[in-house]
Amino acid sequence: MYSPEVIQTLAKESQEPSWVTQLREAAFTKHQTLPWPHSSDDIWRRTDVALLDPTENFSPAISSGNNASFEKFTQPLGDERLFVRAHNQWLTQADIPAGKISNLTELAQAEPDLLKRIFSGEGMTEAEAKLATLNEAFHQEGVFIDFPRDTVDETPWRLVQLIDEQPNRTSFPMTVIRVGTGSKLTLIDEYIGVSAESDQPHLVHGRIELILEPGAQLHYVRVQNLGKQTREFLLQRAEVPQDATLTLANLNLGASLSKAHLGAELSGAGASSKIYGFVFGSEGQHIDQHTLQDHQAPHTSSDLKFKAALQDKSRMIFTGLIRIAAQAQHTEAFQENRNLLLTDKARAETIPMLEILADDVQCKHAASTGPVDDEQVFYLMCRGMSRRAAERLVVMGFIEEVVEQVPFEPLRDLLRQRIEGELHDLSTSPA
Amino acid sequence: MSNQAPLLEIKDLHVSVEDKKILKGVDLTINQGEVHAIMGPNGSGKSTLSFCLMGHPRYTITQGTMLYKGQDIQELETNERAAAGMFLAFQYPTAIPGVTVANFLRAAMKGVRGEEVPVREFRNTVKQHLKSLGIKQSFMNRYVNDGFSGGEKKRIEILQMSVLNPALAILDETDSGLDIDALKTVSEGINALRGEERGMLLITHYQRLLNYVSPDFIHVMVDGRIARSGGPELALELESKGYEEFRPATEAKA
Numbered sequence: 001m002y003s004p005e006v007i008q009t010l011a012k013e014s015q016e017p018s019w020v021t022q023l024r025e026a027a028f029t030k031h032q033t034l035p036w037p038h039s040s041d042d043i044w045r046r047t048d049v050a051l052l053d054p055t056e057n058f059s060p061a062i063s064s065g066n067n068a069s070f071e072k073f074t075q076p077l078g079d080e081r082l083f084v085r086a087h088n089q090w091l092t093q094a095d096i097p098a099g100k101i102s103n104l105t106e107l108a109q110a111e112p113d114l115l116k117r118i119f120s121g122e123g124m125t126e127a128e129a130k131l132a133t134l135n136e137a138f139h140q141e142g143v144f145i146d147f148p149r150d151t152v153d154e155t156p157w158r159l160v161q162l163i164d165e166q167p168n169r170t171s172f173p174m175t176v177i178r179v180g181t182g183s184k185l186t187l188i189d190e191y192i193g194v195s196a197e198s199d200q201p202h203l204v205h206g207r208i209e210l211i212l213e214p215g216a217q218l219h220y221v222r223v224q225n226l227g228k229q230t231r232e233f234l235l236q237r238a239e240v241p242q243d244a245t246l247t248l249a250n251l252n253l254g255a256s257l258s259k260a261h262l263g264a265e266l267s268g269a270g271a272s273s274k275i276y277g278f279v280f281g282s283e284g285q286h287i288d289q290h291t292l293q294d295h296q297a298p299h300t301s302s303d304l305k306f307k308a309a310l311q312d313k314s315r316m317i318f319t320g321l322i323r324i325a326a327q328a329q330h331t332e333a334f335q336e337n338r339n340l341l342l343t344d345k346a347r348a349e350t351i352p353m354l355e356i357l358a359d360d361v362q363c364k365h366a367a368s369t370g371p372v373d374d375e376q377v378f379y380l381m382c383r384g385m386s387r388r389a390a391e392r393l394v395v396m397g398f399i400e401e402v403v404e405q406v407p408f409e410p411l412r413d414l415l416r417q418r419i420e421g422e423l424h425d426l427s428t429s430p431a
Numbered sequence: 432m433s434n435q436a437p438l439l440e441i442k443d444l445h446v447s448v449e450d451k452k453i454l455k456g457v458d459l460t461i462n463q464g465e466v467h468a469i470m471g472p473n474g475s476g477k478s479t480l481s482f483c484l485m486g487h488p489r490y491t492i493t494q495g496t497m498l499y500k501g502q503d504i505q506e507l508e509t510n511e512r513a514a515a516g517m518f519l520a521f522q523y524p525t526a527i528p529g530v531t532v533a534n535f536l537r538a539a540m541k542g543v544r545g546e547e548v549p550v551r552e553f554r555n556t557v558k559q560h561l562k563s564l565g566i567k568q569s570f571m572n573r574y575v576n577d578g579f580s581g582g583e584k585k586r587i588e589i590l591q592m593s594v595l596n597p598a599l600a601i602l603d604e605t606d607s608g609l610d611i612d613a614l615k616t617v618s619e620g621i622n623a624l625r626g627e628e629r630g631m632l633l634i635t636h637y638q639r640l641l642n643y644v645s646p647d648f649i650h651v652m653v654d655g656r657i658a659r660s661g662g663p664e665l666a667l668e669l670e671s672k673g674y675e676e677f678r679p680a681t682e683a684k685a
Binding site: 380394 | 485487488508509510512513514518519521524525526527528529530534535538539540541542543544574591595
């Protein structure tokens with residue numbers, strides 16, 4: 001179903017420069033030559049990658065022409081600058097004080113070198129490239145945000161990408177965000193699945209590139225809110241050069257299967273990143289998150305905290321790699337993974353991975369997996385709360401630590417309501 | 432009042448943790464308006480008693496009864512005991528990350544009363560108690576006991592007690608880990624809550640809290656039993672002689 005002919009159709013629709021089409025073709029050729037990730041690789045072992053292969057049973061997404069179901073997402077939640085996109089079209093586009101929000105064809109025309117660099121596959125493992133080349137070949141819902149140098153916007157930007165979850169079709173969103181030297185931007189990037197009421201899967205192959213210039217500050221929040229029949233592969237990478245600061249929060253609420261690779265490369269002295277992750281798992285959700293804290297320069301810091309609250313039969317896999325290059329002396333890297341199991345059948349696995357070649361660094365990792373703490377529940381019950389109320393309060397508190405990283409109150413409220421609404425009561429049997 | 436059941440009546444209480452016997456026959460009666468202190472060395476079972484009164488799941492009651500206002504509280508869930516008017520100030524208050532003191536107090540008031548507390552009333556009640564305990568308003572936005580100093584935790588315990596207004600307050604080592612100023616504030620908080628309607632049980636290792644809060648009765652607990660009971664003068668005797676002579680003869684020389 002996915003062939004060079006599909007690429008020709010995409011090229012015509014987007015009216016992109018011919019060299020972009022050639023990059024697509026090269027990516028598809030590369031995809032075909034690379035092997036699928038093997039289960040001997042710890043990062044891939046626990047997820048069946050065949051479920052992420054669109055080439056056999058999936059077709060390209062088409063515009064349904066029915067935008068009525070998208071309308072309800074076009075109202076702002078508060079005073080944010082809202083951009084809503086579906087089927088490669090803007091439904092809402094707020095005024096912005098500076099910079100540019102456009103698509104990948106415009107990016108290709110304005111900044112050919114930048115797009116070429118993104119397509120180069122540099123810094124990817126072969127396994128990642130096997131999947132990422134699919135998006136490079138077939139991307140059709142591209143967003144390019146270019147925030148110029150020496151600009152500060154205290155108002156959050158909220159980008160809503162509506163994914164039309166047509167059964168047995170694949171969406172390939174690619175988002176490129178660049179923040180200029182000395183600038184400061186808060187961007188919330190929501191992927192909302194608009195479900196097609198089908199028991200057949202939809203597939204999303206996503207790519208996110210966050211490019212900070214020296215001294216830039218970006219607070220980036222990704223909310224994955226896909227439907228229950230949707231599977232996702234995401235490759236999200238960030239480049240954090242000298243004195244740049246990146247705060248990331250990746251919140252996973254939906255999808256039946258999500259395999260996400262989230263990386264931050266600290267490439268210049270003084271670069272720092274804070275990375276938060278959250279997974280709320282229900283039913284049979286399978287959420288496999290791989291993170292890379294990649295220290296390539298001295299005097300860099302990264303602090304990662306990933307939390308999961310898992311109910312029903314959901315499963316979370318966290319593999320967190322800290323890589324510190326030989327030249328990256330005086331580096332601090334921390335990693336923490338906390339998993340709360342809300343039922344006997346929920347499962348979490350956590351695998352920290354360290355590749356440390358420098359000798360003068362501070363590096364720590366911690367992980368825990370377990371049920372709601374009896375002592376916390378007892379304390380709350382001593383204050384008059386029922387077991388049910390106490391357990392819910394503990395779980396919401398656990399979640400709050402990540403929710404509070406969302407720098408926009410109306411969305412925080414929405415997330416709390418959503419999670420609290422979906423949170424089942426725990427077992428009523430005494431501990 | 433005379434024909435009413437005592438506020439708390441513990442009879443021949445035996446308690447084990449994982450087959451280890453901790454309490455070996457405790458008898459204790461507290462009436463409304465009385466302040467009792469239990470003193471004893473570490474490991475004598477003082478904290479076990481306080482946890483048992485609130486129904487901590489780790490402790491197994493193997494014998495005896497605990498009656499609160501005449502009702503056998505073993506039938507009650509922990510939160511039902513709280514709603515009935517029992518309160519335990521913890522020796523080591525538990526941190527609840529992500530839950531603000533304000534949300535926690537509101538949920539606690541709702542739990543104890545069995546109904547939602549009007550926002551204005553909640554705000555006024557809390558404000559008044561914060562002021563009298565010298566706690567900054569900003570505490571309300573902090574997470575419960577998360578990163579609190581020892582003194583801050585104890586003040587917040589007293590704040591909770593003041594707001595929830597229990598009929599029986601059990602204070603487990605509320606004086607431990609406090610500097611002298613914090614001890615004074617906390618003691619004032621306790622004294623403010625003394626009254627005809629309330630009973631109190633102070634559990635303490637040291638005499639020093641009793642310099643600020645003077646109990647009506649003192650009980651010495653050693654090895655899971657109350658070895659002796661008396662008036663305030665017993666504290667002074669303990670101060671000079673220590674706990675040694677209260678130990679059973681077989682253990683005294685061990």
